[in-house]
Amino acid sequence: MAPTYNIAMVSDFFYPQPGGVESHIYQLSTKLMDRGHKVIIITHAYEGRTGVRYLTNGLKVYHVPFLVIFRSATFPTVFSFFPIFRNIVLRERIDIVHGHASLSNFCHEAILHARTMGLRTVFTDHSLFGFADAASILTNKLLKFTLSDVDHVICQRKHRPSRLPRPPHGLGHPQRRCSRKLQTPLPSENPSYPPPARPLGPHDIITIVVISRLFYNKGTDLLTAAIPRILENHPNTRFIIAGSGPKSIDLEQMIEQNVLQDRVEMLGPIRHEEVRDVMVRGHIYLHPSLTEAFGTVIVEAASCGLYVVCTQVGGIPEVLPSHMTVFAKPEEDDLVAATGRAIASMRANKVRTELFHEQVREMYSWENVAVRTERVYNGICGAISEGEFYGYYEGDNANNSWSATRGRSGVQSFALIDRLKRYYGCGIWAGKLFCLCVIVDYLLFLFLELWFPREVIDVCPDWPRKKRKDLSRE
Template sequence: MKILLVSWEYPPVVVGGLGRHVHHLATELADAGHDVVVLTRRASGTDALTHPTTDTRTDGVRVIAVAEDPPEFDFGTDMMAWTLAMGHGFIRAGLTILAGERGSSATSWTPDVVHAHDWIVAHPAIALAEIFDVPMVSTIHATEAGRHSGWVSGSINRQVHSVEWWLAAESDAVITCSESMRDEVTRLFSPPCEVQVIHNGIDARAWPFAPKTKRSGPAELLFAGRLEYEKGVQDLLAALPRIRRTHPGTTLTIAGAGTQLDWLTELVTKYRLTRTVTFLGAVDHHRLVELMHRCDAIVLPSRYEPFGIVALEAAATGIPLVVSTAGGLGEAVRQPETGLCFAPADVAGLTSAVRRTLSDPEAAAVRARRARDRLGADFSWAEVAERTVAVYTAVKRRVRQPQGRPTIVERPLPERDPGNP
């Protein structure tokens, strides 16, 4: 098949897990013999002089990375303007590079399917699917309502939510990475097609396994991820003094960056954990593997998590898993076979699960081994690509009908911890 993947991030431009997901999917599809083109962008803050549009082939995938246009838009302050400008560039590249200069059939390339990844590429993906008259598949990796506990009353929240709704409404097939995300997307958007679940995959070879052995000295816990409210680091900090009562000297290493660093640092002071908690900031792949091999357990206390790729990466390295049941984490980890779980925002449950893990390191090591063994069967990229191709093969472009604006149900902002915006 000729497959056009549209994504706002793709290596070397990687913002989060979405870029890695699209990269693995694209290369796996290419390895299976499909003709894959990825339409993506150059780095933010660049221009066509320093970073012109490129058309290259890497790992069997044709990658068209579109230059930013000259108008000055910043994603952090002008998100919608920036997004629309990026989409405009994508559409022009799709018409001039893929369809061929001046419509020359000798250089044209027409996809069999357009696959959009998240709302930020909704405009170019919908336009190109219409221009090429081919089906559009969308993978919705997260939702604005989910990220903000259902609150979409703010202007930007409503705008993002409405674009997500539009993307779902225009799709001929929708994919989510977990059962919980399928339920969320169905409830929020009621798309006119079936929502199918295809879990994220992992290349376990990039995360070498090291069996846990009993060691002396205080326990070391690890958190890896973005420092955002929905990641629940505040609950782990609240639990840590309780954990240290039964396991004296336990320390916590936090690997990641985000908007809530200052607030979390204040909580560390509040709980008198200054000498106990270490903020490393963002770390590279090699350093993260080292931390997973060194620490006694990784704790992922998310309050909202569409899937939780970090759980799979951690499982590959052999570190015992202690995770919340938020969203896809509850599907990535099977309690008690492959890890221990607790309800989101349940500090007492988190405390109990960590204590149980640290008190019986041999049982924790057995669970870690089972978690690693499960990866090859349930979360390989070959399996992800095969199931995605099945969606491509079955999907048909349906007749479009004019649509009105969505009805957005506003919910009040949930009560949050003091000091958190």
């Protein structure tokens, strides 16, 4: 029988704030719980949410009161999070600490403290960074520090989003699993597809939907410049924009200057469960992001039956098939032209958007993501061999545990001297600073073990776990 684990998901970004990282953590956690694991969430306090909360399926969330400085990220203190983190980990008997998002301070600090405590660690990256500005350079250096002493790294790949909403034509979406992206037949090759939707006439209004955080990296400046040109070129077109952020004032000023109040509707921030209701009001989804690792929202838009116009950056080109998307360079002129091509295709009824939901439903599965994540946990804990994990050993060699081969697989041991060696190689000056942080963290750990021994910390009773699924059927 496959082992089960006590897992702590740690990130600054979680509900009630909506977003792709938040959705990923929640959906992955619930699917892992369905597979028999214990999962808790550690995040910072939000307005009205402090302390311990229980979500659906018994998912426990620790909202730690910490100062938030920018975009829901907490103030980095390096060491002050350690006492409460240690208390939570010991109370919940955590085996694996899984951090999410490179811009999450809690994530980086939790991985550092978990390694000091002798826990296995996993890091999932949800972002892409270059070297064009100081923030990106510092983030890359911070990642070098964290990834020097982590058991495994997961880069966000294709997965079914949290809500594949019911499409406008009313078809349901029963749960299905798929191990990889399927080749969906064209409508002409499969007569069982639904009949075409009502054709758009030349004077019918086409609604373009935008749901995004209104920040620079989400392409809000591009959107602000492109909207007046798109509306001028296409009279029977209107926009619905949902989201909040510092760039919302620029959009509002653009609407005032161009007198577009009757053609651009600003909804402001919307709740997670309202996303579907906004999307099905439109025909086209516009995603002008300047950097994106995946872009869950464009999968949600396609699932709602929207034709997607998006910038060709990061991992976006790999998310949806070409017949669902129109790509543009992250430039104003190209974005306007791409949106124009999408509007022309919709008016010519060349795009069968009523088929998108069924096709997307076959492409993505959260259950499959949980299976692959569980395989990572089995690998770093020695439940499967290194050869079985990487797939290059067969026969008797596959029975060798990772513990015997970890010297070749990356992070080997929790010994302080081995950790210092790995950190020292991170740079001439940064390496010495990293080593100093690890030494201080280790001394703080010894202090906590001495003055607040484990025996005095109460162990929390577990929420009743579901029975382990029969993995032989999967």
